[in-house]
Amino acid sequence: MQDQPPTFQQTLLRLQNYWAEQGCVLVQPCDLPMGAATFHPATFLRSLGSGPWRCAFAQGCRRPTDGRYGDNPNRLQHYYQFQVVLKPSPDDIQPLYLKSLEALGIDTRQNDIRFAEDNWESPTLGAWGLGWEVWLNGMEVSQFTYFQQVGGLECKPVTGEITYGLERLAMGLQGVDDVFGLVWSQHNGERVLYRDLFRRNEAEQSAYNFDEADTDVLARRFDECERECRRLLEKNLPLPAYEQTIIASHCFNLLDARHAVSVTERQRYILRTRKLTLAVARLYTESVAESGGKPADKSGAGKPADKSGADKPAAAPPPAAAR
Amino acid sequence: MNTRSLLVEIGVEELPPPQLQALGEAFAAALAAAFERDGFRFGQTTPFATPRRLAAHIAELPERGPARVTERKGPSLEQCYDEHNQPTPAALGFARSCGAALEDLQVSDDNRLCLRRREDGATVQERLETHIAAALQALPAGRRMRWGAAAHEFIRPVRWVLALYGGEAAPVRVLGVRAGQVTHGHRQHCPQPLPVRDADAWQNTLETEGHVIAAFAKRRSCIAAQVERAAEGRALMSDALLDEVTAMTEWPAAIAARFNPSFLSLPAEVITEVLEHDQKFFPTADADGALLPGFVAVANIESAAPENIRRGYERVVAPRLSDAAFFFAQDKKRTLESRLPQLGGILFHRKLGSLADKTRRLEQLTGQLAKQLAEHLAEHPDTSAADAVRAAHLCKADLATDMVREYPALEGVIGGYYALADGESEAVAAAISGHRLPRRAGGDLAQTGAGALLALADRLDTLAGIVGAGELPSGSKDPYGLRRAGAAVVRIVLEKQFDLNLADWIARAADGYGKMLNAGDIARLPGYLLERIRGHYLERGCAADELAAATAVRPLQLLDLDARLAAVRHFKALPQTGSLTLANKRIRNILKKDGGAASAAADAPAAPAGNGAGDDAESALHRAFRDRRSRVNDLAGRRDYLGALNTLVELREPIDRFFDEVLVMSEDDDERRSRIGLLREIHSLFTCIADFSKLDAKPGAEAA
Incomplete structure (x- = not known):
């Protein structure tokens, strides 16, 4: 490792630079609450269909049940993933990944780096893949997955997904044992720590997740998202329909954190979300196929939807940019 | 013919550790078998397996397989010549299509015109690609995957292939990858491709230049030695973990490390679980077996800065x-008893209710079992029925604790610790702790009688419930671990000498579910358990025919079965066996043919009827049978099956004579019925021990 370990933001910048050089589009995080960067449309939707795609982005992820009111040095209800999506997965995907570690200042000849079997399955996304978690001296710092199925559809070609756990990685690089002690940035001797940015947020959000979240509201919101998603699917609008499933999924996670879901209910919620994502994936794939394999061009879809003028997050660039 | 060594290496991205060694062996065996089917004769086959490669080395493989004669068949002879013995157009046409003159054709075994050609055997190079593909296809791998844009499937992406026949690189193409001249060594120690001189040099080149120990067994013993050396105190190396670590390294380097001794206040099982299961590290212990605050990890690199890694x-x-210490402290703030209501919220199975329901059933079943086995329990002062029932009451409560939620494998063990902390007795704690044992095939059983009894009740309840809910395992899928549960039942009953008939206890366990279970499904459980029983004995080297004979009767009364099996084994060693086995087969065939027509009641063997030539032999058998029947029944009733058999063996002579001199299927109805009746009685006397007709008849013994 280098003498001066990288700050959190340097880690992020280096990863972005490195993957940009590998031809990845640096799309930005999705502005919806989600449990993993896999939910980002640039991962989930873009791994459908046949078109090639390479992107990278940081994504804030929320896992309400993992919150510890900011008291645990290793557990957070909000943390960052750095996501790399390579479609089709290149033959040298593992060497590419190892070089990214070198770019972060990790000497791969001096550290014990291991690809440990870890297969992935997401019932809500109707997805599974095979791959590994990557261990850096025993610590899991990344997940590595070859998507085989997404939204219930076979992935052809296969997308390779690399997900760095940025906090873990930074802790390894900076050699700290407490996530709140991570140096986020350093400028003219002035240091900003992870604690300064997120400690209070962890405490308050944990209080919301575990104690305050209104379970009736959440259950209702889930139902509404489900209805809205179906309605949008009928209007041939897979992109906004998909966003409803992301919101629904987060509502479920919050309900779970409040222990408001029994075992059987739990299964039912998962199945309901899964039904939606499968329908979205099917419609999205059809509409992509109609537009000649270019996911950017939504063809006939969404004519009535643009009128609202709302500044909708662009999972794909807006139609105007496509040409 | 010239022979050379063949080396085939499939380079892949990191393979799943649990299957690795078996995959290497299966690949080598399949490749060798394919050449063998072609008629090749060759030397030793050696398998190799590392995380990034499967390989096989076959020594002294000849360049060419043996010549073969191929036969192409044409029309039958009748169609080939007309009444003037002139060739028909069909014959001439066939000859033409063969590009041969009619005179060159021959006649096949089934009288058809045919073309025989002697063909040179195929060369290694010609067969190699097909054989590699078939061997990979046949690997006993779980899920396969695709990668990139291609349609090929394998366990993990294939990145290089090396196929050396002697010093020659075979130009095969495997799963979309063209074989080259090079291998690849360790990722970090040898980043550049590594040329290999020839098949025999491969292993050594990889080791000296590539930093890869390719042979699984060699790597494994290298790891064991390193860990031993690195450990302060004694390293605790389980076979399973050693296998796993071997499957995760190509160039192992042991590194000793430590943790804060204050954690030693945690249960040893927790520390071991964290080290072994989460991190694949080896725990260490002192001479008395007490854990030390150190562990040994095995890196897959020889680092210049090992202290960084440590x-x-x-x-x-x-x-x-x-985290574990936090759970341990938090969990103990509440008693197990107080957690019981939480079990109502944890599903056992969607059709079978919660763990609270299971607990109620377990208490009942454990109580019933304790009553049945009261004598047995009385012999063991460490156990009382009350302890077993109390343990049943509490044994599932640890599933509601944070520790078990985090470390599910510690179910039971943790409950035992928490029970002690709650002030439960040692006996209750030990029973809770032992109730999930054995954890794996061949693992330890619960030490106390109460623990074993509870463990048995738990498995019986699960088997009855899950099977009764229609979830009998099919194929390799066994999500509820029923195979393991069944095997555990067999071992507990046999090793703890629990004298009970499992057929009854399946029914009792099923009763606990009230009307929830499907009778048709539950009826399949005895057969399923019988399979586990057979598996148990076969694994321990029991002969299949002895097992078939003994399990034909009351197979689910295990102690009884065990005694009868021993008697059968003894019987098979006797000189009289051959003819008695044949006699039993003969009797069974006669009875089978006679079928239900002559039903049992009608067959009571009266005194021999008639006065034919066979009368003497018949009445002799009658007498011999009558003299021994009650003795056999008496001995069998006391499970002295050896004694019973030794008595039955005396029937050999009269039976043989009977068959020699008496015609069973007499024209005379009465005579026939009476003879069949006698045989039926004899048959049933034998079959209170085993169905001897299922033994393999030894032709050699017949003469004796």
């Missing part, structure tokens, strides 16, 4: 242990 390992272990 610090990393320690940094991972510490928070896990402090």
Whole structure:
């Protein structure tokens, strides 16, 4: 490792630079609450269909049940993933990944780096893949997955997904044992720590997740998202329909954190979300196929939807940019 | 013919550790078998397996397989010549299509015109690609995957292939990858491609230049030796973990590390679980077996800065242990008893209710079992029925604790610790702790009688419920671990000498579910258990025919079965066996043919009827049978099956004579019925021990 370990933001910048050089589009995080960067449309939707795609982005992820009111040095209800999506997965995907570690200042000849079997399955996304978690001296710092199925559809070609756990990685690089002690940035001797940015947020959000979240509201919101998603699917609008499933999924996670879901209910919620994502994936794939394999061009879809003028997050660039 | 060595290496991205060694062996065996089917004769086959390669080395493989004669068949002879013995157009046409003159054709075994050609055997190079593909296809791998844009499927992406026949690289193409001249060594120690001189040099080149120990067994013993050396105190190396670590390294380097001794206040099982299961590290212990605050990790690299790696390992272990310590302290703030209501919220199975329901059933079943086995329990002062029932009451409560939620494998063990902390008796705690044993095939059983009894009740309840809910395992899928549960039942009953008939206890366990279970499904459980029983004995070297004979009767009364099996084994060693086995087969065939027509009641063997030539032999058998029947029944009733058999063996002579001199299927109805009746009685006397007709008849013994 280098003498001066990288700050959190340097880690992020280096990863972005490195993957940009590998031809990845640096799309930005999705502005919806989600449990993993896999939910980002640039991962989930873009791994459908046949078109090639390479992107990278940081994504804030929320896992309400993992919150510890900011008291645990290793557990957070909000943390960052750095996501790399390579479609089709290149033959040298593992060497590419190892070089990214070198770019972060990790000497791969001096550290014990291991690809440990870890297969992935997401019932809500109707997805599974095979791959590994990557261990850096025993610590899991990344997940590595070859998507085989997404939204219930076979992935052809296969997308390779690399997900760095940025906090873990930074802790390894900076050699700290407490996530709140991570140096986020350093400028003219002035240091900003992870604690300064997120400690209070962890405490308050944990209080919301575990104690305050209104379970009736959440259950209702889930139902509404489900209805809205179906309605949008009928209007041939897979992109906004998909966003409803992301919101629904987060509502479920919050309900779970409040222990408001029994075992059987739990299964039912998962199945309901899964039904939606499968329908979205099917419609999205059809509409992509109609537009000649270019996911950017939504063809006939969404004519009535643009009128609202709302500044909708662009999972794909807006139609105007496509040409 | 010239022979050379063949080396085939499939380079892949990191393979799943649990299957690795078996995959290497299966690949080599399949490749060798394919050449063998072609008629090749060759030397030794050696398998290799590392995380990034499967390989096989076949020594002294000839360049060419043996010549073969191929036969192409044409029309039948009748169609080939007309009444003037002139060739028909069909014959001439066939000859033409063969490009041969009619005179060159021959006649096949089934009288058809045919073309025989002697063909040179195929060369190694010609067959190699097909054989590699078939061997890979046949690997006993779980899920396969695709990668990139291609349609090929394998366990993990294939990145290089090396196929050397002697010094020659075979130009095969495997799963979309063209074989080259090079292998690849360790990722970090040898980043550049590595040329290999010839098949025999491969292993050594990889080791000396590539930093890869390719042979699984060699790597494994290298790891064991290194860990031993690195450990302060004694390293605790389970076979399973040693296998797993071997499957995760190509160039192992053991590194000793430590954790804060204050964590030693945690149960040893927790520390071991954190180290072994989470991190694949080896725990260490002192001479008395007490854990030490150190562990040995095996890196897959010889680092210039091993202290960096050690610090990393320690940094991972510490928070896990402090998490566990936190759980341990938090969990103990509440008693197990107070957690019982929570079990109502944890599903056992969607059709079968919650763990609270299971607990109620377990208490009942354990109580019933304790009553049945009261005598047995009385012999063991460590156990009382009350302890067993109390343990049944509490044994599932640890599933509601944070510790078991985090470390499910510690179910039961943790409950035992918490029970002691709650002030439960040692006996109750030990029973809770032992109730999930054995954890794996061949693992330890619960030490106390109460623990074993509860363990048995738990398995019986699960088997009855899950099977009764229509979830009998099919194929390799066994999500509820019923195979393991069944095997555990067999071992507990046999090793703890529990005298009970499992057929009854399946029914009792099923009763606990009230009307929830499907009778048709539950009826399949005895057969399923019988399979586990057979598996148990076969694994321990029992002969299949002895097992078939003994399990034909009351197979689910295990102690009884065990005694009868021993008697059958003894019987098979006797000189009289051959003819008695044949006699039993003969009797069974006669009875089978006679079928239900002559039903049992009608067959009571009266005194021999008639006065034919066979009368003497018949009445002799009658007498011999009558003299021995009650003695056999008496001995069998006391499970002295050896004694019973020794008595039955005396019937050999009269039976043989009977068959020699008496015609069973007499024209005379009465005579026939009476003879069949006698045979039926004899048959049923034998079959209170085993169905001897299922034994393999030894032709050699017949003469005796």
